[in-house]
Amino acid sequence: MSALCNKIGLVTGAGQGIGRAIALSFAREGAKVVVADFNEEMGQQTVELITKAGGTASFIYGDISKEDTVKTTVDFVLTTYGRLDIACNSAAVSRGSGPIHEYERSIFDQTLEMCLTNTWLCMKYEIAAMLKNGGGAIVNISSNASLRGQAFNTAYATAKGGVNILTKSAAAEYGSKGIRINAVSPGVILTPGLEQYFEEQPDKAEGLRKKSVMNRLGAPEEIADAVSFLSSDRASFITGQILSVDGGGSVR
Helix, strand or coil: CCCCCCCEEEEECCCCHHHHHHHHHHHHCCCEEEEEECCHHHHHHHHHHHHHCCCEEEEEECCCCCHHHHHHHHHHHHHHHCCCCEEEECCCCCCCCCCHHHCCHHHHHHHHHHHHHHHHHHHHHHHHHHHHHCCEEEEEECCCHHHHCCCCCHHHHHHHHHHHHHHHHHHHHHHHHCEEEEEEEECCECCHHHHHHHHHCHHHHHHHHCCCCCCCCECHHHHHHHHHHHHCHHHCCCCCCEEEECCCHHHC
16 A cells, blocks of 8 residues: 555645655655645646646645745645645745855845745644644655755755754644654755756766765655655654755765
8 A cells, every 4th residue: 555545745845846756756655735836837737747647636826935825725725635634844945145244134034934934834734734633744844954054055054954943843742642743854956956056057066966975966756755754654653853865965
């Protein structure tokens, strides 16, 4: 039997990259999936990929850094499928990088809003829905930037560090209520965004590959497999954990 058979899932930021891979993995493992993204074209493409493969999926448009949108998104899941069993909060946008003493306050605030506050908002409404259903599983997407810090990328690293402690705190709060909450921390993953970066700066590719002790980049599907595992009953005694999926980059 598939790991997520008959589960109802929500994936934010599922229009491309890691989020899309997670939505596809959920569906492949038997879940019905709501795809949420603020890029309607890309989100609809994810739904089409799922349905063409024989799965069930629906799309909802919206900026999930806004509370009203998050509430509408979770309400859509409940109205469409009746409950929410699993959720992955993947949506994140870093608004910039640079030295702290030159960094704009507005950019810092926007990065926190779209990488940390949005995750908290999603959890607020996902947890409420899962409590009505007797439990569930949530996986947040963190980043290895949160584990050791990352020069010139402090807003994003700080936001993802917040995701880590949010994950652990929420796990402690809701473990006795049947809701497991974990996070996956990706290393350097070959997403469309990274492919574009390599095209613009090909000299950077080899250095990023060497961040992994396996001397290669990760694939979005490798993150997705970890998320699907943590969302499944196979991980029934795992909560409050930050799982690095990074080819050993965090131990180098």
